[in-house]
Every structure is written in C-alpha cells, then in structure tokens.
Amino acid sequence: MTEAQHTQSLSFPRLVSVIIPARNAARMLPGQLEALSRQKYQGPWEVIVVDNGSTDGTAELARRWTGKVPRLEVISVARPGVNYARNAGAAASHGDFLAFCDADDVAAPNWLDAMVAAARTADVVGGHLELDALNTPRVRFTHSMLPPDRLPVIMDFLPYAVGANMGVRADVLTALGGFDPRYAHGGGDDVEFSLRAQLSSYSIAFAPDAVVHYRLRARSWSMAKQQFKHGRADIQLVCDFRAHGMPAEPVSVAAAEWWRLVRRLPDLVSRDRLLNWIRDAAYSAGRVAGNLRYRVWRPRPGVWPRRPT
Incomplete structure (x- = not known):
C-alpha cells in the first residue's frame, strides 16, 4: 500500500450510512434501534429505516426514535422486496460506506466499529451472526448454522456476506448497479450481490468482531x-x-x-x-x-x- 493509499484508508469512511429494511417490523424494530443507539463508533454516521410496504405502523414507530440515533431518516418504498428496500436506502444515503442490518436483530455495541475497520481493506464486508442471545436451544437445534469463524461458501464456489450483517463501499454498490431486485422475496438476495461483486474483481472480507445477534424463525x-x-x-x-x-x-x-x-x-x-x-x-x-x-x-x-x- 502506498503512503497516499494508506492516508486515504485512514480517512475512510467520511460518513457511514446504516440501512435497515423493515416490513411490518413495529414489534421488533425498537430492539435494533436501541442497539444502534448504544454503538461505540465515534465517527459520523446516519441511520436510514426503509419502510417496505408495512401495514403495522413501522414508519411511524421508527420516526419516534428521531434524536435517539444519529441522523435518523425514515423513507417508504411501496413495492415489497428486501432488495428494493436496500436499493432505496442506498439511494437516500449520504455515506461512502453502507452498513446493512435487519429490523428484527440486535447489533452488538462494537458492531459498527468492526465493520468500518474491515471496510478499510475490503470492498464488501460480512460480520458474524451470533445465534444464542435471541434463540432458544430448541430453535437453534432445528436450524442450519453458519460458520462462526469465516464467511459461508455457497456450493463450493465463492463466499458471501449475509444481508443481515453486511457492509459495502457506496461507490462499489453504484458500480455494480445495486442489489438485484429479481431476488426480492427471500433467499439469494445477499448471495447474488456477493458473487457478482467478486466476479467483478471486488474484494470481500469477514469481520469476526462485527457481531449481530440474529433472530431465527421460531415457528x-x-x-x-x-x-x-x-x-x-x-x-x-x-x-x-x-x-x-x-x-x-x-x-x-x-x-x-x-x-x-x-x-x-x-x-x-x-x-x-x-x-x-x-x-x-x-x-x-x-x-x-x-x-x-x-x-x-x-x-x-x-x-x-x-x-x-
């Protein structure tokens, strides 16, 4: 790394945008917003909640957190689909690094710090999903687990970052044309983007200290x-x-x-x-x-x- 590149790396990011797609998340979203309000990251950052066609007052609830989390903005996207919501959040953001998390999970206090540190040497970042805090032993037993010490690899092909704990440089997301809206309704949405990024010669890295407490499906x-x-x-x-x-x-x-x-x-x-x-x-x-x-x-x-x- 040249001295100029090193200096540029230390100054990155100028602003972090945390983007939360949310559909009918009024019950769970407060837990995530509370977790974000306790982040230890000292740099400038903003939070964008994308209401994705909710009917339970998600947007109204999110707006009540104005002043409790940094630079909160709540936008609405009528067309359902997580990748539509992610792209809308990215379009409304002002940051040069975008960190994505889900409305029903809980980010650990050091999450944003660790994501930013990893993003200084990689284009796409995936953090660690911790499964014990929000799930009973029975729920964990009946679900397939992801590796705790590395990014998962799909079909012996390439690794991917899980969308519930993912970060990407804003210019990389723009260059790739955003998330693919064809993967809009569950499954493959995060994998497709990660694969497309790597096949376009962008780097991807695991951030083990970027912990999100992940909520599994219990029913x-x-x-x-x-x-x-x-x-x-x-x-x-x-x-x-x-x-x-x-x-x-x-x-x-x-x-x-x-x-x-x-x-x-x-x-x-x-x-x-x-x-x-x-x-x-x-x-x-x-x-x-x-x-x-x-x-x-x-x-x-x-x-x-x-x-x-």
Missing part, C-alpha cells in the same frame, strides 16, 4: 416458507452463475434426497425431528420449484450451509 410454518424460498433461490443462483463455474448436478441426486426424506418418516416421533424434517422437505420442495421455473439441474445438497432462517 415451523415461517421456517418452512423461508426454506422453500431459499431452495428456489439457490436454483436461480445456479441459473445466473453456472457460466462462471457454479456447480449443478443431475436430477438423480435430487431424487435420492427425496427418498431419504421418505425413509425418515418413521423416525418423526419427536417434535425436534419433525421440525428438522419439515425444514429439509421445504428446502427440497423449493429446489423442485426452482428447477421447474428456471429449468436447471439443482445443486448438490449439503455442500453449502443454508442461510439461517
């Missing part, structure tokens, strides 16, 4: 819906990135997985096993739906960690 129906969307989105990712080396395998592997699900039916004597079966079946059903929609062979099961639900 079986909610978990199943999200797993279905993840399975469908993973096929969309194969469709979009197969030409760049993302692997896909024959449908015979999918058939074998369905057979394993059938063979597990007699073992569903406990609630935990039943919830695990529902999770896996919903994810496999999503892959079938994705194959029917995008007409590609689905990826091999088990070679990448599912995003937490």
Whole structure:
C-alpha cells in the first residue's frame, strides 16, 4: 500500500450510512434501534429505516426514535422486496460506506466499529451472526448454522456476506448497479450481490468482531416458507452463475434426497425431528420449484450451509 493509499484508508469512511429494511417490523424494530443507539463508533454516521410496504405502523414507530440515533431518516418504498428496500436506502444515503442490518436483530455495541475497520481493506464486508442471545436451544437445534469463524461458501464456489450483517463501499454498490431486485422475496438476495461483486474483481472480507445477534424463525410454518424460498433461490443462483463455474448436478441426486426424506418418516416421533424434517422437505420442495421455473439441474445438497432462517 502506498503512503497516499494508506492516508486515504485512514480517512475512510467520511460518513457511514446504516440501512435497515423493515416490513411490518413495529414489534421488533425498537430492539435494533436501541442497539444502534448504544454503538461505540465515534465517527459520523446516519441511520436510514426503509419502510417496505408495512401495514403495522413501522414508519411511524421508527420516526419516534428521531434524536435517539444519529441522523435518523425514515423513507417508504411501496413495492415489497428486501432488495428494493436496500436499493432505496442506498439511494437516500449520504455515506461512502453502507452498513446493512435487519429490523428484527440486535447489533452488538462494537458492531459498527468492526465493520468500518474491515471496510478499510475490503470492498464488501460480512460480520458474524451470533445465534444464542435471541434463540432458544430448541430453535437453534432445528436450524442450519453458519460458520462462526469465516464467511459461508455457497456450493463450493465463492463466499458471501449475509444481508443481515453486511457492509459495502457506496461507490462499489453504484458500480455494480445495486442489489438485484429479481431476488426480492427471500433467499439469494445477499448471495447474488456477493458473487457478482467478486466476479467483478471486488474484494470481500469477514469481520469476526462485527457481531449481530440474529433472530431465527421460531415457528415451523415461517421456517418452512423461508426454506422453500431459499431452495428456489439457490436454483436461480445456479441459473445466473453456472457460466462462471457454479456447480449443478443431475436430477438423480435430487431424487435420492427425496427418498431419504421418505425413509425418515418413521423416525418423526419427536417434535425436534419433525421440525428438522419439515425444514429439509421445504428446502427440497423449493429446489423442485426452482428447477421447474428456471429449468436447471439443482445443486448438490449439503455442500453449502443454508442461510439461517
């Protein structure tokens, strides 16, 4: 690194924009805003809450936090979809570094400090999702976990930053054209952006000290819906990135997985096993739906960690 680059790195960022997509989040959003009000970061920063078509008064509740978190701005985007909300938040921001978190999670006090430190040497940053604080042991048992010491890797291909704890330089986001709105309704939205950034020669890094306490889906129906969307989105990712080396395998592997699900039916004597079966079946059903929609062979099961639900 040259002396000029070193000086520029130390002066970055000029302003941090924390962007929170929020849809019907009136019950959970106060916890995240309270956590942001306790951040130890000493540099200038702003908070942008993007109300994504809520019907529960999310925007009105968020505005009550004016003066409690730095430079709060609340905007509304009628079209639902997390990537529409992220892009709208980025368009309304003034910072040269954008940090994204979710409305129903809780950022640790050092979160923003650690994100900024990592962003001085990387274009895209992903932090650590901590699962113990907001989830019961049973909920954690019935969900697939992400690695605690590195970014997850999808399909033995490339790592990605999870959207609930992600940062990106504003100029990089602009150069890439923002988040892909086709991935708008659950699953793949963060992965697609991370892959596209790396294939465009931008760097990505893990920030282990940028901790967000992550809330898993506790209800079986909610978990199943999200797993279905993840399975469908993973096929969309194969469709979009197969030409760049993302692997896909024959449908015979999918058939074998369905057979394993059938063979597990007699073992569903406990609630935990039943919830695990529902999770896996919903994810496999999503892959079938994705194959029917995008007409590609689905990826091999088990070679990448599912995003937490």
